[in-house]
Amino acid sequence: MFSHASARPTRRALFAISLVIWLLSPTSQAATHVVASIKPIDSLVAGVMAGTGERPHLLVPGAASPHTYSLRPSDMAALSSAQVVFWVGPMLETFLARPLAQLPSGVRVVALARAPGVRLLPVRVGFGVAQEEHDDAHESPDTHAGDAGINPHIWLDPRNAEAMVREIARTLSAVDPAHAARYRANADALEARLRRLDDALQRTLAPVRGVPFMVFHDAYAYFDARYRLNAVGALTVEPSLPPGARRVEAAREAIRHYGVRCVFREPEFASPLIRTVTAGRDVRVGVLDPLGADLKPGPDLYFRLMRNLGAHLEACLAH
Incomplete structure (x- = not known):
């Protein structure tokens, strides 16, 4: 006779069963080919993909925080069928580092903190730190070895968003050349819109x-x-x-x-x-x-x- 404990499915077994059911369901047959980690990144990717009939799968929804998030079965399914995954990098979405390392080599994993033109700033820990100048900011992708000391909230500068939009468009054009012209046109429009946003914020905050x-x-x-x-x-x-x-x-x-x-x-x-x-x-x-x-x-x-x-x-x- 089985004991009560042995009859209870483990959390890992339930996760595996849920993942198999998701993969075999009709919904999963329309595979999500592009995955974005957090809402601001998802927004920029969705803007570049506008008009293609597709949109990215967002991993961290609603008010969830990337600092504490755990992947759901639907997220694992989306990752398993993705052609491209956009994230900031391991300094922010720590929950993604191991799953991304286990994806097939053909999946393009794009850490946008490493995109050309993205300006990086260090983590600040004290009080009274001068905010006017950041002489130790990095702009070259070759200076990213010390990710642990980098502030990961790169999207909160519209100039960084412009650099990310260019990288998103380049990546999607390489993976899906049939829509390359659309991606480039969308990226151009987004960059112009980001410059207008930047000008408006300068006036608001001056x-x-x-x-x-x-x-x-x-x-x-x-x-x-x-x-x-x-x-x-x-x-x-x-x-x-x-x-x-x-x-x-x-x-x-x-x-x-x-x-x-x-x-x-x-x-x-x-x-x-x-x-x-x-x-x-x-x-x-x-x-x-x-x-x-x-x-x-x-x-x-x-x-x-x-x-x-x-x-x-x-x-x-x-x-």
Whole structure:
């Protein structure tokens, strides 16, 4: 007679069964050929693919965070049938590093942090770091060996987005030459739209460039550098882990010392830490979302995300 424990399917067995069922289902026969890791990357890829009748499979949906995400059976199925996978790189989507290494050699895995023209910035850990200049930024793809020290939120500079769009179009044109002209035309249109976005954000944020603020975690180095904003630090270095008492006290002191006007939380992380840090301080609390957690995926998401960042920063810092 079988024991109760032996009759219970293991989580691994259930995962394998679900994957087989997905692969054999009619839906899986229309295989997803392009996979994108996070919503901002998915948005840029979808923009380049517009008009082809296809769109990328998005791995990290909704308000999920790439810092804590686990792949679903449908994600594994999409990866197994993909011709191209676009991601930032192992410094952000750590959950993807092993699955991508196990894909067949014919699958093109494109780490967009390594795209030509993408400007990289280092991780910032202290308070009061000058944001005006980043002399240690890297632009050459040959300088990416130290990925662990690189801030991975590369999409928050529209100039980086332009470089990524060019790389996306080059890759898709090589894999699918029948649509190469479409990819190039879409990329040209996206680059022009990104330049208009950049100009609009420069105008929106110019009046608040010198106003000090603090963020939940250091996701905004590229945005800060591009628009010369005065971020004095982040509450936590690792967003999935609570900071220690020493860092909380250092953040409270930085708010006082630098005259921080706003502290920004993020929608996918709990806010008790914000209340602790701002208690007894004359400071406003705002919300910044670097991923588009509540935005509908698609070609417009990136532009809405960036406009929202600009509007929320301006609204909190200007008053």
